[in-house]
Amino acid sequence: MGFVTGNSVRIAYEAVGPADGEPMVMIMGLAAQLTFWPETMIDGLAAAGFRVVRFDNRDIGLSQKFDAAGQPDLAAIAAGNARAPYLLSDMAADTVGLLDALGLDRVHLVGMSMGGAIGQIVAADHPSRCRSLTLIMASTHAADLPPGTPEARAALMAQPDDPADREQVIGLGMRVRRAIGSPAYPMTDDEAYAFYARQIDRDYDPSGIVRQAAATMASGDRRALVARIGCPTLVLHGEADPVRPVEHGRDLAARIPGAVLQTFPGMGHDLPEALVPAFVAAIADHARKA
DSSP, rough: OOEEEEEEEEEEEEEEEEEOEEEOEEEEOOTTGGGSOOOHHHHHHHTTOEEEEEOTTTTSSTTTGGGGGGGOHHHHHHTTOOOSSSSSHHHHHHHHHHHHHHHHOOOOEEEEEHHHHHHHHHHHOHHHHHHOEESOOOOOOOOSSOOOOOHHHHHOOOOSSSSTTTHHHHHHHHHHHHHHOOOOOOHHHHHHHHHHHHHHHOOOOOOHHHHHHHHHHHOOOOOOHTTTOOOOOEEEEEETOSSHHHHHHHHHHHSSSTTTTEEEOOOOOOOOGGHHHHHHHHHHHHHOOO
């Protein structure tokens, strides 16, 4: 565990794997700390020979919070009547700043959900820094793509009545997991409780999550941007994703030159432990070929 300053933002990160391994940088999604990556996935990629770096995005986990920016009005932002405190392009600049601070020239980027959007921006706007790109459950955010299910949207937007009540916040996380998780690979209640207890005990800041959501909403359609991605790209997507239906993955792969699409039956908007070996094999093989 360490801290660096990138793009004038204090960023918490962890690195595992051989010191001389090709660097692979993992970018997490909305409301998700670096600890959302399954440990078996990180260890598997490290065992495959990569130097795996994962980090907390701004406003989450142990990285710098932007409380001074206040609480954005998501409805006003969605209507185009207000600005977000920052955009995904700023978070992409944070990622490049992390690479600079760690002395990493060209890396394999792996982004999940919002992290996939950030990875798209890094690969398109900083092509010399990206050796390969893997996008998991990601999207171009085009308006004509099918929306997530009402149940998934409601779960993701829910807020606890008392953010200081640990059990209430853990319970909310468990309800979100049931709404967006993989129907073929559900977590047990005990597994979900332990997972979210670990997240909450490390950090919980609902205002930062809202600012990240505002950045996602305000950053718009990336179809033109992804057409500029030149590095080898792998798109992984669940066929049962209730947040970003599989059409989002298909659209993304079709718009990135030469991209390869792999879909998983029964996978939702999470990283089920049962699929980790397949994820590790696909990502490692893709990176080696690059």
